[in-house]
Amino acid sequence: MPELSDIWNVLILRDYNTRLVVICTILLGCACGLMGGFLLLRKRSLMGDTLSHATLPGVGLSFMLLVALGGDGKSLPILLAGAGITGVIGCAAVLFIREQTRIKDDTAMGIVLSVFFGAGVAILGVIQKMPEGSAAGLESFIYGKTASMVMSDFQILVFITVCVLTCSLLLFKEFRLLCFDENFAASLGWPVKFLDILLLALITAVTVAGLQAVGLILIIAFLITPAAAARFWTNQLDRMLMLSALIGAASGWIGASLSAFFPRLPAGTVIVLVAALFFVVSMLIGTERGVMIRFLRQSQLEKRMGRQHLLRALYEILEGGRVTEELIIRTVPFRQILGRRTWSDRKLRDYIRRAYNEGLVEAPNKADSILLTETGLVEAKQATRNHRLWEMYLIEYADVATSRVDRDADMVEHILGDKMVMRLENKLQAYCLAGSLVPQSPHPIHPGD
Amino acid sequence: MEWYSIDTWILVTGSLAAGACALLGNFLVLRKMSMMGDAISHAVLPGLAIAFLVTGARASLSMFIGAAIAGVLTAVFTQWISRFGKVDEGASMGIVFTTLFALGLLLIVQGADHVDLDPSCVLYGAIELTPLDVVWRPTLFGLSIEVPRTALVLAGVTLFNAVFVVAFFKELRISSFDAELATTMGIDSKLMHYLLMTLVAVTTVACFECVGSIIVIAMLIVPAATAHLLTDRLWLMVVLSVLIAIGSAILGHLSALIVPAWFGFADTSTSGMMAVMAGLIFSTVMLFAPKYGVLQRFVKRTQAVK
Numbered sequence: 001m002p003e004l005s006d007i008w009n010v011l012i013l014r015d016y017n018t019r020l021v022v023i024c025t026i027l028l029g030c031a032c033g034l035m036g037g038f039l040l041l042r043k044r045s046l047m048g049d050t051l052s053h054a055t056l057p058g059v060g061l062s063f064m065l066l067v068a069l070g071g072d073g074k075s076l077p078i079l080l081a082g083a084g085i086t087g088v089i090g091c092a093a094v095l096f097i098r099e100q101t102r103i104k105d106d107t108a109m110g111i112v113l114s115v116f117f118g119a120g121v122a123i124l125g126v127i128q129k130m131p132e133g134s135a136a137g138l139e140s141f142i143y144g145k146t147a148s149m150v151m152s153d154f155q156i157l158v159f160i161t162v163c164v165l166t167c168s169l170l171l172f173k174e175f176r177l178l179c180f181d182e183n184f185a186a187s188l189g190w191p192v193k194f195l196d197i198l199l200l201a202l203i204t205a206v207t208v209a210g211l212q213a214v215g216l217i218l219i220i221a222f223l224i225t226p227a228a229a230a231r232f233w234t235n236q237l238d239r240m241l242m243l244s245a246l247i248g249a250a251s252g253w254i255g256a257s258l259s260a261f262f263p264r265l266p267a268g269t270v271i272v273l274v275a276a277l278f279f280v281v282s283m284l285i286g287t288e289r290g291v292m293i294r295f296l297r298q299s300q301l302e303k304r305m306g307r308q309h310l311l312r313a314l315y316e317i318l319e320g321g322r323v324t325e326e327l328i329i330r331t332v333p334f335r336q337i338l339g340r341r342t343w344s345d346r347k348l349r350d351y352i353r354r355a356y357n358e359g360l361v362e363a364p365n366k367a368d369s370i371l372l373t374e375t376g377l378v379e380a381k382q383a384t385r386n387h388r389l390w391e392m393y394l395i396e397y398a399d400v401a402t403s404r405v406d407r408d409a410d411m412v413e414h415i416l417g418d419k420m421v422m423r424l425e426n427k428l429q430a431y432c433l434a435g436s437l438v439p440q441s442p443h444p445i446h447p448g449d
Numbered sequence: 450m451e452w453y454s455i456d457t458w459i460l461v462t463g464s465l466a467a468g469a470c471a472l473l474g475n476f477l478v479l480r481k482m483s484m485m486g487d488a489i490s491h492a493v494l495p496g497l498a499i500a501f502l503v504t505g506a507r508a509s510l511s512m513f514i515g516a517a518i519a520g521v522l523t524a525v526f527t528q529w530i531s532r533f534g535k536v537d538e539g540a541s542m543g544i545v546f547t548t549l550f551a552l553g554l555l556l557i558v559q560g561a562d563h564v565d566l567d568p569s570c571v572l573y574g575a576i577e578l579t580p581l582d583v584v585w586r587p588t589l590f591g592l593s594i595e596v597p598r599t600a601l602v603l604a605g606v607t608l609f610n611a612v613f614v615v616a617f618f619k620e621l622r623i624s625s626f627d628a629e630l631a632t633t634m635g636i637d638s639k640l641m642h643y644l645l646m647t648l649v650a651v652t653t654v655a656c657f658e659c660v661g662s663i664i665v666i667a668m669l670i671v672p673a674a675t676a677h678l679l680t681d682r683l684w685l686m687v688v689l690s691v692l693i694a695i696g697s698a699i700l701g702h703l704s705a706l707i708v709p710a711w712f713g714f715a716d717t718s719t720s721g722m723m724a725v726m727a728g729l730i731f732s733t734v735m736l737f738a739p740k741y742g743v744l745q746r747f748v749k750r751t752q753a754v755k
Contacts, residue, residue, distance in 0.1 A: 040540055043539065044539070045539045045540035045543050046484050046540075046543055048543070049484070049487065049543060097735065100735075101678060101735055101741060101743065102678065102741050103674050103677065103678070103735075104481055104483075105481075106481050106483040106484050106539065107478050107481075107483040107670055107673075109484060110484055110487060110669075110670040110671075110674075111483075111670055111674055111728065111731060113484075113487060113666065114487070114663065114666040114667035114670060114671060114724050114728075115724050115725060115727065117663055117724070118667055118721045118722070118723065118725050118727075118728070119721065119728075120721070121718050121720060121724075122705070122717045122718050122721030122722045122724075122725055123721075124718070125705075125716075125717035125721055126709050126714045126717045129714065129716070130714065217547065217550055218547060218550075220543055220547050221544070221548065221551065224540050224544055224547070225544050227540075228540045228541070228544060231536070232534070264558050264559055265559075266554065266555070269551040269552075269555045270551075272547055272548060272550075272551035273548065273551050273555070276544065283533075283534045283536075289535060291534060294535075
C-alpha cells in the first residue's frame with residue numbers, strides 16, 4: 001500500500017510527471033466526454049471505434065514518409081497529422097457507403113474499421129522489416145503510453161483539446177439542432193452536411209490527441225462511456241454534455257492518480273474501468289433514466305392503474321344492479337369483481353388491500369364481498385367518469401369503433417391530467433345525463449359473472 | 450517470389466478462417482449487428498487471461514473455453530444494458546467491449562511475471578507461424594502431407610458453421626428479416642440470436658488464435674456486405690460471401706508477398722493484406738455492381754431525370 005503522504009502528493013499534483021499525466025487525462029476526459037455526448041445522441045457511438053482504428057494506417061504512412069525524407073520518423077505532430085488524415089478519410093468513407101449504397105450504418109463502420117486497420121497492420125508489418133527505423137515507438141499508438149508522456153505530448157494535447165472545446169461551445173446551438181432534428185435544420189437552410197463533417201473532424205482531433213494518452217482501443221471507451229453514463233441523469237442536452245465532460249474528467253483524474261499509486265496499473269486501463277464504474281452506478285441510480293427510478297415509476301403507475309380499475313369495476317357493477325342515484329347497498333361479491341377484468345386473483349386482492357388501507361372499501365364479512373365506502377364512492381364516480389369521457393372523446397374525435405373504445409380508453413385514461421378532464425368535460429357536457437355526475441357508458445357493459 | 454509448402458498452408462488456413470467467418474457474417478450484416486465481431490474479438494482478452502492465470506499454461510482448450518465464455522458474455526451484457534438501461538445498442542456494445550478489454554489488459558499486466566501472453570499477438574495473430582505446428586502426417590497418393598493443427602481446427606469450425614447455417618437456414622432467414630414473424634411461426638428468435646452469438650464467439654476465438662483478430666473482423670463483415678450488393682437471394686448471398694472471403698484470403702497472401710517488393714520493401718503481414726484485399730473487392734463491387742452499384746444508381750438517376 002502506498003503511504004498517505006504519497007497519496008497526498010499525487011492528489012495535489014506535486015510530482016512533475018504525475019502532474020503532467022493527470023492534467024492531460026483530465027483535459028482529454030473533458031473533451032472526449034463532450035464530443036461523446038454528441039456522438040451518443042446521433043446514435044453514432046461506434047464511430048469513435050471506426051475512427052480510432054482508421055488512424056493506424058496514417059501513423060504508419062507518415063512514419064514511412066518521414067523515414068523516406070531522411071528523418072528518424074519520430075516527429076509526433078506529423079504522425080498525428082497523418083493519423084488525423086486517414087481518420088477523416090475513414091469517416092468520409094463510412095458516410096459515402098451509407099448514403100450511396102444499400103449497406104447500413106453499422107456494416108459501413110465495420111468495413112471501414114477492419115479494412116483500414118488491416119492496412120495499418122500491413123504497413124506496420126513493412127516498417128518492422130525496414131532496416132532504418134524501428135517501429136517500436138508506433139506500438140504506443142495502439143496501447144497508449146500514459147505514464148511516459150512528456151512536455152511536447154502535453155502541449156499538443158492541450159492545444160487540441162482547447163481548440164475542440166472552444167469550437168463546440170461556439171457552435172453549440174448548431175450541433176444541438178443537428179443532434180435532435182437533422183431534417184429540420186436542413187429545412188432552415190443550415191449547412192447540415194458541413195456541420196456533420198465538422199463535428200466528425202472535431203471528434204477525429206480528440207481521438208488523435210488521445211491516441212498517445214490512452215491508446216487506440218481505450219480512447220473508444222472515453223468517447224462512449226461518460227456520455228452514456230451522463231444520459232441517465234438528465235434529459236437536457238446542455239446539462240448532459242456538462243455532466244458527461246465532468247464524468248470524463250473525473251475518470252481521467254481518478255484513473256491516472258490510481259495508476260500513480262500502485263505499480264503495474266496502466267493508466268489507460270484504469271481510466272476505462274473507472275469510467276465503466278461511473279456508468280454502472282449511473283445506470284442503477286440515475287435520477288432521470290436509471291433502472292431503479294424507471295422501475296419505481298413503472299410500479300407506481302401500475303398501482304394507480306390497479307386502483308382505478310378496481311374502483312371503476314365496483315361502480316359499474318353497482319350501476320348495473322341499481323338504477324337509483326344513491327346506490328344504497330354498496331356490497332359487491334368478490335367473484336363478480338374478478339369476472340370484470342382479466343386480472344389474477346392475487347393481483348386483485350392486492351389492489352383491494354391497498355384500497356382498504358386508503359379507506360375506499362371495507363370488507364364486512366371477510367373475503368367474500370366488499371363494500372364501497374362513502375369516499376370510495378366519490379373516487380369510483382370520478383374514475384368511471386374519466387373513463388367514459390375518454391371513451392366519448394375517442395368515439396367523437398378519434399373515430400374509434402364503439403366495440404374497441406373500452407380497451408383504448410383503458411390505455412390512456414390513467415395519464416389524464418385534471419386540466420384535460422376539465423376541457424373534455426366542457427366539450428362533452430351535452431352527452432352527460434342531466435343531473436348525473438357520471439355520463440352513461442357509450443357502449444353496453446357486459447356484466448361479469 | 451519463392452513458394453514453399455508453408456505458403457500453401459497459409460493459404461489453406463486463411464481461406465478456412467475466412468470462409469468460417471463469412472458464413473456467419475451474412476446474418477450479422479442482415480441483423481444490423483456487424484460491429485459484434487469487432488466487439489467480441491476485443492472482449493475475449495480477459496477470458497484468455499483468466500484461463501491462463503487459472504491453469505497456468507497456454508493450453509489451448511482452456512483458453513478457448515475462457516475466450517468463448519467472454520465472447521458470449523459480451524453479447525449478453527450488450528443486450529442487458531441496451532434493454533434495461535435503454536441505451537443505444539452501439540453504445541452499450543462499445544461500453545462492454547472496451548471495459549472487458551481494459552480488464553483483460555489489466556490482468557495481463559498484473560500477472561506479467563507469470564503470464565506470457567502478448568496482446569499484440571491476439572490482435573494481429575501469427576498466421577505466418579501456423580504451419581510450423583504439425584500434428585498430423587497422412588500420406589496421400591504417395592505424398593506425405595504435414596497438416597498443421599490450426600488447419601484441422603479451422604476445418605472443424607468451418608464445417609460446423611456450414612452445418613449450422615444449412616440446418617437452421619429457414620429459422621435464421623426468418624428471424625433475421627422479421628423477428629416478430631418468426632415468433633408467430635413458433636421460432637424462438639431469442640434462442641437463434643444467442644446461438645448465432647455463441648457461434649460467432651467460438652469462431653472468433655478459434656480463428657484469431659490461428660490468424661489474428663483483424664481477419665476475423667474483416668471477414669465477418671466485408672465479404673457478406675459485398676455479396677449483399679450483388680444479390681437479393683439469401684442462399685446466393687451466403688455462397689457468394691464465402692467465395693469472396695476465400696478469394697480475398699488468397700489474394701491477401703499473394704499481395705503480402707508481392708506488393709511490398711514493388712516499393713523495395715520486404716514482405717508484410719498476411720492478415721493485414723487479407724483485410725485490405727477484401728476492402729478492394731468491396732470497393733470494386735460497390736462501384737460496379739449490376740443492380741446496387743454506385744455507378745448503376747447514378748446512371749439510373751440521370752435517366753430518370755431525362
